């Protein structure tokens with residue numbers, strides 16, 4: 092059976108978990124925190140999630156989602172048409188690379204008690220506003236992220252976009268996602284009608300205190 096390593100507060104862990112749950116693929120969850128023991132040789136950068144298969148370990152959430160899609164094609168999380176599939180993957184990339192990775196620069200202050208410089212925050216604010224405006228041009232929300240069907244783009248967007256909204260609200264006092272004209276709250280409500288997303292959301296809530304405690308201890312021990 093597949094084993095998914097990571098923790099339920101991690102958006103990338105939840106992206107893969109949501110894909111597995113949507114497809115009904117059996118898997119075991121193995122709790123590994125960031126900087127946790129045993130990551131060596133399985134996830135070279137020490138990041139979670141990573142996935143254990145019968146053939147070895149995989150890291151990088153989108154690689155895992157693509158592997159799961161190839162191995163268990165039904166129900167499909169990507170259209171069969173090459174163009175439509177590329178549009179879904181384009182949105183996944185924008186969500187992961189341009190929205191989440193940019194917003195991630197705020198997490199140290201938003202969630203882990205660090206203070207970032209005004210100059211740094213001003214730069215990230217401009218960058219995030221620009222990237223969200225670009226993301227909005229590609230996202231369909233019709234009603235799903237990439238169109239009228241639930242796809243792997245929803246696995247990425249549902250697990251990351253609310254974090255960008257929350258982090259920017261905490262740091263700047265303004266939800267930059269909403270400010271970009273992205274009405275993300277009804278979208279989250281829609282996705283959370285799905286049993287798979289309900290499980291992800293419940294497990295995330297349960298994991299919140301544990302994960303924050305670990306992250307704060309790590310920040311304190313590294314003088315962060």
Ligand SMILES: N[C@@H](CCC(=O)N[C@@H](CS)C(=O)NCC(=O)O)C(=O)O
Pocket residue numbers: 101102103104125126136137138139140150151152153
């Ligand atoms: N590109 C990676 C990003 C994974 C990632 O950043 N994971 C975070 C947790 S959400 C992590 O492990 N952070 C610890 C670190 O970067 O050392 C993916 O898609 O899997």
